[in-house]
Amino acid sequence: MDIKITKATQLKTKPDDTKLGFGTIFTDHMFNMDYNPDEGWHNPRIEPFGPFTLSPATMVLHYGQAVFEGLKAYRNASGNIQLFRPERNFSRSNKSCRLMCIPEVDEDFALKALKELLTVEKDWVPSAPGTSLYIRPTIISTDAFLGVRASHTYRFFIILSPVGAYYPEGFKPVKIWVSAHHVRAVPGGVGEAKTPGNYAASLYAAEKAHQHGYTQVLWLDGVERRYVEEVGAMNIFFFIKGELVTPELTGSILPGVTRDSVIELAGHWNIPCAERKITITEVIEAQKEDPQFEVFGTGTAAVISPVGHIKYGDIEVTVNNNEVGPMTQKFYDALTDIQYGRAEDPMSWVEPVV
Ligand SMILES: *Cc1c(COP(=O)(O)O)cnc(C)c1O
Secondary structure: OOOEEOOOOOOOOOOOHHHOOOOOOOOOEEEEEEEEOOOEEEEEEEEEOOOOOOOOOEHHHHHOOEEEOOEEEEEOOOOOEEEEOHHHHHHHHHHHHHHOOOOOOOHHHHHHHHHHHHHHOHHHOOOOOOOEEEEEEEEEEOOEOOOOOOOOOEEEEEEEEEEOOOOOOOOOOEEEEEEOOOOOOOOOOOOOOOOHHHHHOOHHHHHHHHHOOOOEEEEEOOOOOOEEEEEOOEEEEEEEOOEEEEOOOOOOOOOOHHHHHHHHHHHHOOOOEEEOOOEHHHHHHHHHHOOOOEEEEEEOOOEEEEEEEEEEOOEEEEOHHHOOOHHHHHHHHHHHHHHOOOOOOOOOOEEEOO
């Protein structure tokens, strides 16, 4: 399939690289492609960024049948643009599609479309330290129909947004609040899919955490409310007695690309790493018993997010004196050095674009 390119007649003024926030500025072009049962995915095109015209009856607006992804393009020291493990995002997108009854998209084609879009938009990839171009591939159901069933038609689109350094004031630990009443996902549900409803379902607890002065929610499992699952929209790692521990993927946890990269790097460095169930009680005890205890979240936006406080009911623990621990720092440095091309790429994770 050839991708038709229609260039914008007027280009936007690019923002100051040093003053970028997150997710408010969009580039000049977007990628669009449509699906119907007769033609399958068809009409792939790069065109000016702009609003969609949708019937108020459009299925995604009522029943949330949609999936999305999040990844970044980085400008390296030579000025070239590169991606980090993008094939993982497109294969995970297809996994989300299967759970949401959305027709899959050819993974090689999706990556080719993204690379073409990035080539058109290459001047939008910022170069100030810590900045990047955030990429949001999304699929929405587009039948104008109020009955509950899988849609017959879909739109796949990719939009791009230049984003600032996640830690403009330095790499600092966050405070997390353990949600004892609210759960994000349950076994047999769709917690392992990147689908909008999971995020809508997380907002109430996130608001409560904010009201109590905490940045993120630490989610426990939906059945026993004992096992740690994720932190906000990130996976979570503990460094306990010389071993990394992260919750195993049981179906209610999103399989993060950053999570997988930490596990692989740990293996590469011979740091023991276990994917297993871990209770919140074990976490609280680890803090008492192990002076080297560390906790961090992993996700594309922040890469690594150190945790400095955990509040669980009446218990409040401070992790590593609310400082960034050496293990947390090591993974942050290693991953960002690979992403920005400052270090060797021993796992061949970097995908050059242009
Ligand atoms: C996207 C996401 C993550 C992190 O995944 P990455 O691929 O590392 O960005 C973790 N948990 C949830 C719920 C997510 O949506």
